[in-house]
Amino acid sequence: MTRIEGRIVRGIAGFYYVATEHGIVECRARGKFRKDNVTPLVGDIVEIQMINDSEGYILNILPRKNELIRPPIANVDQAIIVFAIAKPEINRVLLDKMIVLAESNDIEPIICINKVDLKEDREAFDLVTIYQKIGYKAVTTSVVTKDGIKELKSYLKDKVSFFAGPSGVGKSSLINSIQSNIKLKTGEVSEKLLRGRHTTRSVELLSLDFGGYVLDTPGFTALTLDIDIQDLRYYFREFLELQRGCKFSSCLHVNEPDCNIIKAVKEGLIDKNRYLSYLSLLKELKEKEKRRY
Structure with missing residues (x-):
């Protein structure tokens, strides 16, 4: 056979x-x-x-590159992390948390700022620029104007991807706009179905005409960070080179003397909101460790 x-x-x-x-x-x-x-x-x-x-x-x-529990899937290449520029407003801490979750699972994060047709100012462009300077792929999109859809498709080509982000940011609408024969349910219902621990709903990889697959369900339905406190700093790319200049090799960049990261934030070399996200996630990990003991 x-x-x-x-x-x-x-x-x-x-x-x-x-x-x-x-x-x-x-x-x-x-x-x-x-x-x-x-x-x-x-x-x-x-x-x-x-x-x-x-x-x-x-x-x-065959050996797995990575494995997620929720959604239950293996060998994912990238997560398209979607936030809307408005309705709902962007939560920067949650955005950065999703980036850390992706990277800690050996998944490439791609930042997508959606619904740019709702605002005419430079906020979305400026935000995307911040992440591009750090070294991430980032794109602004609109299902209404088709802005950025072509660029997004280029990122999806020949990769296994899933879309992640809060409710109401337009994940399903984006997937539907990428390929006309994919018709996902838009709205909140599909995500609510996935929140229960036990569900009979199947997970499916949808084939893209131009190469690659996209998962038919939102990703990261469980947003629990499961990394060591000392490791968080390694998932902020802009810290990697600079933190070598800290006085202490174990520096967590909170209030230690001669901290190169705190200095870089003050000098504008590191985005202040990214640093605040780091502090917020560090606090979350410390509280989680306290509950464990």
Whole structure:
């Protein structure tokens, strides 16, 4: 029997649908996975054994690049972190928290400031510029005017991506505008369905005509930071070079003497709001550690 590799693009009720060079193959997982307490995930690269032209068995799961619990998916390349310039207003701490969450899971964050048709000032452009200077890909978009959609598509090409961000920022509308045959539900209902721990709703990777996949559900429904307090500073890219100049190698950049990061903030070399986000997330991690003990 023929053995081929493919990617799981959907899983429901014990069946896994694997995209291969021969098309979609409906698969069951071998019993050894249940015995080893391993569950195949959407996004997994798997080796399958064909039974006939459209059915097969999953034999092996190749090593995962990363794995998320909510949404349950593996091997994600990037997170499109979407915030609206208005309605709702941008929460900078939440934006930076989502960036840290992505990077701590080995996922490339791409910042998308949506609904730019609602404001005529430079706020969205200035915000995007801040993140671009740090080294992130960032884009302003509007579903109404189609501003930035072409650039966003270029970032999605040949990648496995998911959209993350607060309710009401236009994630589903953006996905719908990227490809006409993708029709996701817009509004709050789809996100609310995902908040319960137990749900029968399947997760699916939708194929993009121009190459790549996009997840059909919002990402990061659980926004808990699970990193060491000492590691947070390494997920702020603009800190990396400068913090080598701190007096203490363990400097957390709060009130330590001769802190190069505090100096850089005062001199305008580091965006003040980014630094405030860092302090807020550091406080959150410290409080979480207190509750643990």
